[in-house]
Amino acid sequence: MEKGAAIVTGGGTGLGLAISRELGRRGYPVVIASRKQEHLDAAARTLTGEGIQVLTAVCDVRDREQVKAAVDAAENRFGRVALLVNNAAGNFVVKAEELSPKGWEAVRGIVLDGTWHFSQEVGKRWIAQGQPGSILNIIATYAWTGAAGVVHSVSAKAGVLAMTRSLAMEWGKFGIRVNALAPGIMVTEDAAKNLGYADPAVQALLAKKVPLRRLASTEEVAFLACDLVTDRHPYVTGDCWTVDGGLWLEGFPNLRRFVDGELGE
Ligand SMILES: CCCCCCCCC/C=C/C(=O)SCCNC(=O)CCNC(=O)[C@H](O)C(C)(C)COP(=O)(O)OP(=O)(O)OC[C@H]1O[C@@H](n2cnc3c(N)ncnc32)[C@H](O)[C@@H]1OP(=O)(O)O
Numbered sequence: 001m002e003k004g005a006a007i008v009t010g011g012g013t014g015l016g017l018a019i020s021r022e023l024g025r026r027g028y029p030v031v032i033a034s035r036k037q038e039h040l041d042a043a044a045r046t047l048t049g050e051g052i053q054v055l056t057a058v059c060d061v062r063d064r065e066q067v068k069a070a071v072d073a074a075e076n077r078f079g080r081v082a083l084l085v086n087n088a089a090g091n092f093v094v095k096a097e098e099l100s101p102k103g104w105e106a107v108r109g110i111v112l113d114g115t116w117h118f119s120q121e122v123g124k125r126w127i128a129q130g131q132p133g134s135i136l137n138i139i140a141t142y143a144w145t146g147a148a149g150v151v152h153s154v155s156a157k158a159g160v161l162a163m164t165r166s167l168a169m170e171w172g173k174f175g176i177r178v179n180a181l182a183p184g185i186m187v188t189e190d191a192a193k194n195l196g197y198a199d200p201a202v203q204a205l206l207a208k209k210v211p212l213r214r215l216a217s218t219e220e221v222a223f224l225a226c227d228l229v230t231d232r233h234p235y236v237t238g239d240c241w242t243v244d245g246g247l248w249l250e251g252f253p254n255l256r257r258f259v260d261g262e263l264g265e
């Protein structure tokens with residue numbers, strides 16, 4: 001039987017691309033949604049070349065109308081959406097006292113509002129259609145520990161974790177599962193640039209802080225993400241799985257020290 005489609009926000013780059021590839025390998029047509037056509041086109045070429053069915057949707061997750069259009073396009077092309085992965089994010093290191101209202105708004109809008117827009121848009125359709133579904137929200141361990149230097153992202157990811165648990169409770173009776181995944185540090189292009197760890201020397205320092213003594217690959221995180229969002233674990237809902245090599249137990253790196261020039265201790 002044809003599987004419903006999987007929507008992956010931010011599916012053109014980094015972890016989102018790895019998740020899209022793994023879902024494709026598991027037989028799901030994927031809909032990759034993000035702002036930049038060039039990200040989507042490059043990813044679509046790669047995935048199509050690997051035999052995966054792909055639809056691209058140019059979409060800013062902060063804009064409800066664009067989100068609705070993306071879900072409409074997914075349904076028109078593949079009949080039904082079965083899975084949603086809210087992976088899109090924005091982030092940069094900033095001193096809390098210097099963060100501008102628009103900087104706060106940008107990160108909160110992408111992470112918290114974007115996750116809400118897509119979740120409600122697919123959730124209400126699943127309920128109206130009498131169909132089950134599964135949502136996975138990509139967060140970070142600092143959603144529960146807090147972290148210095150990224151107050152906007154921390155606050156938004158904590159909101160997403162609370163949203164995950166709340167929607168799991170409300171929508172369980174409709175057969176809708178809602179979970180979260182907290183990856184460890186991965187070297188993806190924009191994250192490494194925006195958060196200041198593009199330099200391999202900095203990556204080596206970060207790896208030393210991880211109990212498993214290495215950073216995460218997008219592939220290993222994607223594998224767990226796909227286990228959680230697909231029907232491999234049908235009794236898991238409202239939970240957050242961590243795949244970070246044990247880093248959060250040691251404490252997330254203090255990014256404020258990076259902007260204050262106190263790197264290296
Ligand atoms: C080392 C160990 C690591 C270890 C770290 C380990 C990883 C930690 C977890 C990682 C989590 C992630 O989410 S990684 C995901 C990283 N990926 C991304 O960020 C890709 C997408 N990012 C973006 O598009 C942009 O960076 C972002 C700013 C978020 C959104 O873009 P927009 O076009 O919407 O916004 P803009 O108009 O450019 O900017 C909006 C406002 O934000 C301000 N702003 C933008 N960048 C700013 C900056 N660097 N510092 C201050 N302020 C900034 C601008 O000045 C604007 O405010 P005004 O001047 O007042 O107008």
Ligand SMILES: NC(=O)C1=CN([C@@H]2O[C@H](COP(=O)(O)OP(=O)(O)OC[C@H]3O[C@@H](n4cnc5c(N)ncnc54)[C@H](OP(=O)(O)O)[C@@H]3O)[C@@H](O)[C@H]2O)C=CC1
Pocket residue numbers: 009010011012013014015016033034035036037039040059060061062086087088089090110114138139140141182183184185186187188189190191192
């Ligand atoms: N990298 C890391 O170490 C960690 C990452 N994470 C989380 O993993 C996820 C993936 O991050 P990663 O792959 O590293 O980073 P990327 O920057 O590669 O991924 C972010 C994606 O979000 C998309 N995006 C950004 N803004 C918007 C928007 N307004 N509307 C739609 N799409 C948008 C981007 O595409 P486009 O530019 O085309 O819009 C991009 O594909 C994020 O949720 C991040 O918070 C968590 C812990 C650690």
